[in-house]
Each structure stands twice: as structure tokens, then as C-alpha cells.
Amino acid sequence: MTTETENRVIYLDNNATTAVAPEVFEAMTPFLTRLYGNPSSIHNFGGQVAAHIENAREQLAALIGAAPTEVIFTSCGTESDNAAIRSALDFCPKRDKIVVSKVEHPAVLNLAKDLERRGYRISHIPVDTKGRLDMERAKEMIDDQTAVVSVMWANNETGNIYPVAELGELAHKNGALFHTDAVQAVGKIPIDLAQLPIDFLSLSGHKLHAPKGVGALYVKRGVRFRPFVVGGHQENGRRAGTENVASIVGLGKAAELAKAGIANENTHVKAMRDKLEQTILATIPSVRVNGDPEHRLPNTANISFEYIEGESILMLLDMFGICASSGSACTTGSLEPSHVLRAMGIPYTAAHGAIRFSFSRYNTMEEIDFVLEKLPPVINRLREISPYWNK
Numbered sequence: 001m002t003t004e005t006e007n008r009v010i011y012l013d014n015n016a017t018t019a020v021a022p023e024v025f026e027a028m029t030p031f032l033t034r035l036y037g038n039p040s041s042i043h044n045f046g047g048q049v050a051a052h053i054e055n056a057r058e059q060l061a062a063l064i065g066a067a068p069t070e071v072i073f074t075s076c077g078t079e080s081d082n083a084a085i086r087s088a089l090d091f092c093p094k095r096d097k098i099v100v101s102k103v104e105h106p107a108v109l110n111l112a113k114d115l116e117r118r119g120y121r122i123s124h125i126p127v128d129t130k131g132r133l134d135m136e137r138a139k140e141m142i143d144d145q146t147a148v149v150s151v152m153w154a155n156n157e158t159g160n161i162y163p164v165a166e167l168g169e170l171a172h173k174n175g176a177l178f179h180t181d182a183v184q185a186v187g188k189i190p191i192d193l194a195q196l197p198i199d200f201l202s203l204s205g206h207k208l209h210a211p212k213g214v215g216a217l218y219v220k221r222g223v224r225f226r227p228f229v230v231g232g233h234q235e236n237g238r239r240a241g242t243e244n245v246a247s248i249v250g251l252g253k254a255a256e257l258a259k260a261g262i263a264n265e266n267t268h269v270k271a272m273r274d275k276l277e278q279t280i281l282a283t284i285p286s287v288r289v290n291g292d293p294e295h296r297l298p299n300t301a302n303i304s305f306e307y308i309e310g311e312s313i314l315m316l317l318d319m320f321g322i323c324a325s326s327g328s329a330c331t332t333g334s335l336e337p338s339h340v341l342r343a344m345g346i347p348y349t350a351a352h353g354a355i356r357f358s359f360s361r362y363n364t365m366e367e368i369d370f371v372l373e374k375l376p377p378v379i380n381r382l383r384e385i386s387p388y389w390n391k
């Protein structure tokens with residue numbers, strides 16, 4: 001028998017993915033039912049759909065301070081990262097160096113690894129214990145052999161926000177292009193690309209209440225771009241493949257909602273994050289917040305409960321319907337702390353007990369109170385059986 005509590009879901013994993021907003025779903029529905037034409041068709045039934053794609057492009061461009069012509073729709077953030085970096089390399093054949101940070105998402109880190117196998121040199125900018133970039137090392141690494149610099153706008157695990165304007169200037173001073181993976185930043189903090197030295201920016205629909213399987217790449221006007229997906233003439237010849245019309249329309253609507261609600265991120269969403277974090281710090285011993293307290297997304301808290309395993313915490317929280325993430329990657333049977341926490345030099349006993357709570361506008365203070373009621377007994381229970389805690 002299931003009880004009401006067991007069925008309840010308290011979703012604090014919004015950096016993994018988000019709920020599709022009801023308004024987004026509503027905007028998409030006609031394109032999954034009546035308006036199924038191909039936007040490239042000559043007939044009006046199909047052709048009329050193209051206008052809706054252009055409307056979505058305007059909505060998305062408005063959210064990031066871009067011109068609509070600077071926006072290319074893609075299938076996801078990962079595709080956008082691939083398209084940007086590979087295109088940048090194509091146009092700099094005499095340069096063989098790529099500079100990234102140590103805390104990039106695998107979408108960039110594993111791409112860099114792949115490119116290394118093809119002969120490129122990769123430099124990884126280190127971070128300090130708060131996850132802040134070592135800008136002195138960045139200045140040394142970015143040189144006249146660098147083709148492209150790629151540093152994320154905000155980190156998915158800690159929420160740290162990185163100095164993309166400064167990095168873009170550094171790249172340009174050395175004749176390199178600058179790409180930022182802004183998958184976690186778009187919709188959470190204001191972005192005005194018109195003012196910034198950024199050549200490429202990646203974003204993803206499912207992180208801002210649009211569906212999975214749609215993303216976009218911003219390419220600054222005047223920056224040369226070679227398509228990653230080659231074929232038909234869609235997206236002005238810059239990304240082939242029949243458009244995912246419903247999802248593109250959904251992403252446009254999600255962007256419009258995000259633009260209207262951006263202030264809410266710093267009030268309602270941040271207030272929930274801060275309440276959870278501060279109450280945990282005040283009431284549970286041996287906890288630490290991972291990340292840069294001064295430059296952090298308003299929706300992310302990465303908290304280490306020392307001397308216990310993050311996975312055990314998640315499993316017990318899951319019994320109450322509370323969804324969060326741990327800072328570990330389960331590889332080859334061993335629970336290794338994430339590359340982000342390792343790069344930060346977080347001690348072993350703290351890295352293993354790291355939990356990421358990430359919030360959205362759909363969370364409520366009542367849910368935070370529920371988590372604060374259930375969490376302390378979970379931590380106590382696990383510490384009672386932890387050999388590290390008892391020692």
C-alpha cells in the first residue's frame with residue numbers, strides 16, 4: 001500500500017532537468033497535433049509553421065540579448081558545445097591549443113579529450129578550494145597558439161559563476177575565439193550578449209522548463225561558422241535536419257517566461273536555497289557548503305555532510321520523495337567523487353558526502369520545511385553507522 005507521503009515528489013534536482021512549464025506544453029501542443037507540416041514545404045500548410053520558428057528565435061534572442069539571426073536551434077547543449085568548438089578549430093588551422101577549465105561538464109571535457117587524440121593540445125585551467133578559476137594560470141595558458149577558449153558560464157554542480165567577460169577579452173587579445181557553455185546560466189541570471197566579448201554560447205531547453213532534445217547555439221554576428229550537422233538547408237544552412245518544431249516553439253515560450261521571471265530567481269528561488277542552506281549549517285554538525293559564496297547561481301546549493309556517503313543520503317531522502325543529486329560519479333563499481341569536487345581539492349570525507357540541491361520556481365517554502373524536517377534524522381542515522389564518524 002502506498003501512502004500520500006510516498007507518492008509525493010519534492011523535486012530539488014533542477015540542474016539535472018526541469019519540469020516542462022504548463023504554458024510551454026500548451027504552446028507546443030498544436031505542433032504535435034494539427035500543425036504538423038514541414039516548415040520547408042512550399043505549401044502554406046507547412047510553410048506557416050516557419051513563422052512560429054522565427055517567433056521562437058526572437059523570444060530566445062531576447063532572453064540572451066542577441067539578434068535573432070545569431071541564434072541556431074540544435075538538439076541539445078552537448079550538440080551546441082560540439083558545434084561551437086569544432087567550428088572554431090576549423091577556422092584556426094595554424095593553432096593547435098584548446099583552453100578549458102578543469103570543472104567543465106563532460107560535454108566539453110570529453111570533447112576536448114577526443115580532440116586531444118586527434119592531435120590538439122589541451123590546457124585545463126585549475127580552480128581553488130571554492131571552485132574559483134585561477135585567472136593567473138588562465139593568463140599564462142591562453143597564448144598565440146590557442147585556437148579556442150571554452151569556459152562554462154555557471155557550474156552545474158556548485159553553481160559557481162565564472163568571469164566570462166574577462167576570459168573572452170583574454171581570448172580575443174591573443175587572437176583566439178571564446179565559447180561559453182551557458183547551459184546552467186540561461187534563465188537563472190541576466191545575460192546580455194550584445195555587451196560581451198563572447199563568440200559562441202551554448203544553451204539547453206530542458207534546463208529552463210522546455211522539453212529535452214532541443215537546444216541552441218549563439219554565434220556572434222561576423223564570427224565564421226561551419227555547421228556540425230551537415231545536410232539540408234535548415235537554419236539558414238547552419239544546422240541541417242528537419243526542425244523539431246514543437247520543441248523549438250516550446251523553447252521560445254520557455255525563454256519568454258524565463259525573461260519575465262528572472263527577478264524571481266533572485267528572490268523566491270534564492271530565498272528557498274538560502275533557507276535550506278542556512279538551516280542545515282546551523283542545525284547539523286560537520287557540514288560545509290561547496291562553491292563560491294559570492295558568485296553563485298541563486299538556485300544551487302552543494303552541501304557536504306562529512307563522514308557519510310552521498311548515495312546513502314539520496315536513497316533515504318528518496319523514501320520521502322525528495323529528489324537531489326550527489327557529487328559522485330559511479331564508475332567501474334567504485335564511487336569516485338566528481339571531477340569538480342576533486343579539482344577543488346575537497347577532502348575525501350567531505351567530497352563523498354556531497355549533495356546538490358537545485359531549485360526552480362515551482363518549489364515552495366513548504367517543501368523546504370518538509371526537507372528540513374526529514375533530513376537531520378537521515379544524517380544522524382547514517383552517522384551512527386559510519387565508522388569514520390564514530391572514530
Ligand SMILES: Cc1ncc(COP(=O)(O)O)c(C=O)c1O
Binds near residue numbers: 076078079105156215
Ligand atoms: C553545464 C552543462 N553543459 C552541458 C550539458 C548538456 O546539456 P544537454 O543535456 O542538453 O546535452 C549540461 C547538462 O547537464 C550541463 O549542465
